[in-house]
Amino acid sequence: xxxxxxxxxxxxxxxxxxxxxxxxxxxxxxxxxxxxxxxxxxxxxxxxxxxxxxxxxxxxxxxxxxxxxxxxxxxxxxxxxxxxxxxxxxxxxxxxxxxxxxxxxxxxxxxxxxxxxxxxxxxxxxxxxxxxxxxxxxxxxxxxxxxxxxxxxxxxxxxxxxxxxxxxxxxxxxxxxxxxxxxxxxxxxxxxxxxxxxxxxxxxxxxxxxxxxxxxxxxxxxxxxxxxxxxxxxxxxxxxxxxxxxxxxxxxxxxxxxxxxxxxxxxxxxxxxxxxxxxxxxxxxxxxxxxxxxxxxxxxxxxxxxxxxxxxxxxxxxx
Amino acid sequence: xxxxxxxxxxxxxxxxxxxxxxxxxxxxxxxxxxxxxxxxxxxxxxxxxxxxxxxxxxxxxxxxxxxxxxxxxxxxxxxxxxxxxxxxxxxxxxxxxxxxxxxxxxxxxxxxxxxxxxxxxxxxxxxxxxxxxxxxxxxxxxxxxxxxxxxxxxxxxxxxxxxxxxxxxxxxxxxxxxxxxxxxxxxxxxxxxxxxxxxxxxxxxxxxxxxxxxxxxxxxxxxxxxxxxxxxxxxxxxxxxxxxxxxxxxxxxxxxxxxxxxxxxxxxxxxxxxxxxxxxxxxxxxxxxxxxxxxxxxxxxxxxxxxxxxxxxxxxxxxxxxxxxxxxxxxxxxxxxxxxxxxxxxxxxxxxxxxxxxxxxxxxxxxxxxxxxxxxxxxxxxxxxxxxxxxxxxxxxxxxxxxxxxxxxxxxxxxxxxxxxxxxxxxxxxxxxxxxxxxxxxxxxxxxxxxxxxxxxxxxxxxxxxxxxxxxxxxxxxxxxxxxxxxxxxxxxxxxxxxxxxxxxxxxxxxxxxxxxxxxxxxxxxxxxxxxxxxxxxxxxxxxxxxxxxxxxxxxxxxxxxxxxxxxxxxxxxxxxxxxxxxxxxxxxxxxxxxxxxxxxxxxxxxxxxxxxxxxxxxxxxxxxx
Numbered sequence: 001x002x003x004x005x006x007x008x009x010x011x012x013x014x015x016x017x018x019x020x021x022x023x024x025x026x027x028x029x030x031x032x033x034x035x036x037x038x039x040x041x042x043x044x045x046x047x048x049x050x051x052x053x054x055x056x057x058x059x060x061x062x063x064x065x066x067x068x069x070x071x072x073x074x075x076x077x078x079x080x081x082x083x084x085x086x087x088x089x090x091x092x093x094x095x096x097x098x099x100x101x102x103x104x105x106x107x108x109x110x111x112x113x114x115x116x117x118x119x120x121x122x123x124x125x126x127x128x129x130x131x132x133x134x135x136x137x138x139x140x141x142x143x144x145x146x147x148x149x150x151x152x153x154x155x156x157x158x159x160x161x162x163x164x165x166x167x168x169x170x171x172x173x174x175x176x177x178x179x180x181x182x183x184x185x186x187x188x189x190x191x192x193x194x195x196x197x198x199x200x201x202x203x204x205x206x207x208x209x210x211x212x213x214x215x216x217x218x219x220x221x222x223x224x225x226x227x228x229x230x231x232x233x234x235x236x237x238x239x240x241x242x243x244x245x246x247x248x249x250x251x252x253x254x255x256x257x258x259x260x261x262x263x264x265x266x267x268x269x270x271x272x273x274x275x276x277x278x279x280x281x282x283x284x285x286x287x288x289x290x291x292x293x294x295x296x297x298x299x300x301x302x303x304x305x306x307x308x309x310x311x312x313x314x315x316x317x318x319x
Numbered sequence: 320x321x322x323x324x325x326x327x328x329x330x331x332x333x334x335x336x337x338x339x340x341x342x343x344x345x346x347x348x349x350x351x352x353x354x355x356x357x358x359x360x361x362x363x364x365x366x367x368x369x370x371x372x373x374x375x376x377x378x379x380x381x382x383x384x385x386x387x388x389x390x391x392x393x394x395x396x397x398x399x400x401x402x403x404x405x406x407x408x409x410x411x412x413x414x415x416x417x418x419x420x421x422x423x424x425x426x427x428x429x430x431x432x433x434x435x436x437x438x439x440x441x442x443x444x445x446x447x448x449x450x451x452x453x454x455x456x457x458x459x460x461x462x463x464x465x466x467x468x469x470x471x472x473x474x475x476x477x478x479x480x481x482x483x484x485x486x487x488x489x490x491x492x493x494x495x496x497x498x499x500x501x502x503x504x505x506x507x508x509x510x511x512x513x514x515x516x517x518x519x520x521x522x523x524x525x526x527x528x529x530x531x532x533x534x535x536x537x538x539x540x541x542x543x544x545x546x547x548x549x550x551x552x553x554x555x556x557x558x559x560x561x562x563x564x565x566x567x568x569x570x571x572x573x574x575x576x577x578x579x580x581x582x583x584x585x586x587x588x589x590x591x592x593x594x595x596x597x598x599x600x601x602x603x604x605x606x607x608x609x610x611x612x613x614x615x616x617x618x619x620x621x622x623x624x625x626x627x628x629x630x631x632x633x634x635x636x637x638x639x640x641x642x643x644x645x646x647x648x649x650x651x652x653x654x655x656x657x658x659x660x661x662x663x664x665x666x667x668x669x670x671x672x673x674x675x676x677x678x679x680x681x682x683x684x685x686x687x688x689x690x691x692x693x694x695x696x697x698x699x700x701x702x703x704x705x706x707x708x709x710x711x712x713x714x715x716x717x718x719x720x721x722x723x724x725x726x727x728x729x730x731x732x733x734x735x736x737x738x739x740x741x742x743x744x745x746x747x748x749x750x751x752x753x754x755x756x757x758x759x760x761x762x763x764x765x766x767x768x769x770x771x772x773x774x775x776x777x778x779x780x781x782x783x784x785x786x787x788x789x790x791x792x793x794x795x796x797x798x799x800x801x802x803x804x805x806x807x808x809x810x811x812x813x814x815x816x817x818x819x820x821x822x823x824x825x826x827x828x829x830x831x832x833x834x835x836x837x838x839x840x841x842x843x844x845x846x847x848x849x850x851x852x853x854x855x856x857x858x859x860x861x862x863x864x865x866x867x868x869x870x871x872x873x874x875x876x877x878x879x880x881x882x883x884x885x886x887x888x889x890x891x892x893x894x895x896x897x898x899x900x901x902x903x904x905x906x907x908x909x910x911x912x913x914x915x916x917x918x919x920x921x922x923x924x925x926x927x928x929x930x931x932x933x934x935x936x937x938x939x940x941x942x943x944x945x
Contacts, residue, residue, distance in 0.1 A: 079870065082874065117624045118624070118625055121565050122559055123559070123561050132626060132631055134627075134634070135876075138871075139871050139874070140870055142877055143874060146876055146877070157689060205568070268571045268572075269568060270600070271556075271559070272600020272601070272603040272604070273600065273607050285361060
């Protein structure tokens with residue numbers, strides 16, 4: 001079987017690629033020309049350079065492909081123009097879907113739990129796979145939500161016309177090698193240990209999912225007949241707040257000690273019931289394997305590596 | 320490797336089976352019914368308890384482990400449980416099982432010891448009086464059955480005090496009664512529970528730790544809580560878990576630590592087992608299940624996402640506007656286009672009015688081709704020309720005897736003063752006179768609508784600082800784009816209030832809405848400004864500021880959602896003569912509530928219309944507000 005991954009160097013795409021390397025599929029990736037050097041396993045895959053607005057490149061990319069893993073969507077770094085998000089998420093998906101229509105068997109798309117209607121109140125938990133969607137938040141967050149909802153709608157529409165079948169993944173906070181969000185959170189906690197209150201309201205309850213678990217979820221929904229034309233919430237098992245992150249950072253950095261000064265405040269802030277319940281994925285046999293502590297340890301390890309003397313960055317690069 | 324798991328459909332059993340499957344074990348799950356057997360995960364063979372205890376036939380051949388994962392608690396018939404489990408143990412030993420893990424109960428300990436707390440595994444067992452006698456007897460029988468075979472197989476016993484999951488109805492009922500103000504019905508003064516998932520992990524550790532054989536272990540979450548604290552927590556959680564509108568994180572008030580009932584040191588050192596879920600999470604799990612029970616009984620408000628009716632209807636595919644006609648002006652761009660699409664998704668037949676035939680055709684094609692939308696009709700008209708408004712209205716009245724929704728959305732800002740072919744300043748003509756005139760001309764089909772007909776006029780926040788100036792309505796003395804636009808929108812608000820008075824008692828409601836700051840083409844006049852005198856840096860700065868401003872505006876789609884919601888949601892039924900900021904009732908600027916001025920404006924607009932088109936609007940008392 002031949003599969004295509006769009007966005008193969010992204011937070012989700014690189015893990016989809018990684019998991020695909022454990023299968024016997026022929027893998028092709030569709031990548032921006034200037035990101036090709038960041039793609040892993042280049043000796044084992046076929047690469048089509050291009051961008052989602054390039055219909056000719058897309059046609060070449062989907063040629064002979066059975067499953068497309070569409071992870072080339074953006075979630076905004078601070079200050080991204082809504083037009084940019086629309087151009088990539090909406091028009092890009094539209095072009096891809098048009099290229100796939102009638103040719104590709106299944107399209108697996110990475111969306112986000114951001115598409116769900118506001119669900120901050122714990123009275124609404126657990127949020128399930130098919131909760132209603134509504135873009136919300138400040139104008140920038142709403143613009144992201146709208147673009148993803150519009151992208152999903154394009155996929156639904158194509159499926160309603162029998163042009164493709166789909167499976168949509170809606171992950172919550174993505175952990176892993178390219179998670180700016182978690183990296184920033186860990187750094188800000190390390191820099192300002194005593195003052196998490198201002199950050200707390202923004203981040204609320206989280207259920208991180210590691211990229212490799214999302215990769216496995218993508219494999220499951222890509223091929224399982226039960227996943228046809230379904231949307232899947234993807235969420236880890238541990239509900240946490242930023243205080244839990246702080247507590248776990250302390251645990252990791254103080255191996256063997258048990259007098260964690262942050263344990264009590266973390267327990268007080270954590271109501272302890274999950275916000276998201278990925279029922280459909282669980283029914284397919286998906287279980288997240290990477291816990292929150294490991295996600296944090298990964299970030300801490302990376303930070304330590306970059307700040308350690310073991311890295312000999314040439315002087316000219318430091319200027 | 321082959322394992323037999325009893326209680327395979329329970330939460331403990333499920334957790335154990337998940338991990339066994341991960342380890343590529345071959346699993347036979349013993350369950351209570353055929354339905355449970357079919358619900359087992361893929362790769363697990365299900366078997367219902369045999370009628371005669373221990374009569375498993377060849378099913379147990381070649382097993383390596385027997386994991387007895389039915390907690391001894393709740394309303395189960397313990398006699399049956401003991402009998403069939405004992406039978407299973409005997410059969411498994413015959414089949415040559417290597418290790419048996421039994422989930423027993425900490426109630427095997429003498430009740431006095433449990434009351435004292437810090438119970439270790441060496442505490443004497445038994446006692447006939449006090450405590451939970453039925454559970455103690457059952458658990459003791461199970462343990463003694465295991466002791467009988469201890470010389471032939473490796474046995475491990477786990478002793479939890481209270482196992483919590485969402486299906487423990489006897490615990491949930493108690494939590495619910497506490498939430499309703501009832502008292503505690505638990506034995507002792509402390510709770511020291513364990514999550515079913517954690518107990519499952521403990522079972523797996525008991526299975527896989529070589530040195531565990533022949534031992535019994537207490538298992539529980541790390542902390543205990545006193546009953547008093549638990550009751551407070553349940554009552555607090557009832558509020559937290561039933562209020563769908565609260566947005567804040569609810570912080571649990573601090574409470575004094577309670578000494579544990581069970582001493583957990585042995586499981587920690589020998590099994591390396593520590594429960595992951597803290598006791599507070601377990602209370603929340605029970606509380607959530609209890610609140611759900613309350614919902615089922617109608618005693619707690621239903622779970623309700625805070626979502627406008629229009630968007631919810633679109634999400635669920637409902638068509639509340641099926642068979643209705645909605646006229647949208649300025650329907651090919653910006654808010655109007657999004658509104659037209661949303662109305663059409665709600666089932667309405669959209670009559671789209673706009674200048675550009677090309678854009679109109681594209682919109683109609685979109686409405687006709689999309690599976691969720693309803694085909695509409697396009698009418699080309701430049702609404703800043705009053706003759707065009709008149710012709711359009713005549714056309715619409717003929718074609719649509721009933722109109723249910725009129726969305727007077729068309730509007731524009733003009734950088735330079737322009738005059739229409741009829742000699743009216745264009746901002747005024749388009750933003751005020753045209754919607755006024757169109758509403759008048761469509762009064763008959765609106766009145767003819769079945770049920771409520773809603774007219775929504777779209778105003779702007781720009782009206783706030785621009786009071787009407789009757790002396791210079793045509794802005795001949797001075798012209799600045801935004802204030803002139805604001806004045807026209809002020810005027811629109813004022814005539815809307817008068818219209819509402821006029822329509823009182825009829826089926827027509829009319830409201831005016833400020834759609835918020837929306838990133839649409841209406842801001843294009845900025846681009847038209849002369850930038851030739853700006854240097855590259857200034858130009859870049861200007862563009863950056865404009866981009867930032869745009870990023871903080873809402874999208875046309877969001878704004879259209881508010882308009883469409885006003886036009887159809889039951890929440891606004893009968894509301895008329897109001898100013899809405901998005902979907903909230905609000906006050907328009909103070910000047911717009913000046914009724915005498917509004918009446919003068921009304922006559923002025925009537926006069927302009929009469930002069931340009933020859934139409935006399937005021938046909939007597941009922942058509943003009945007194």
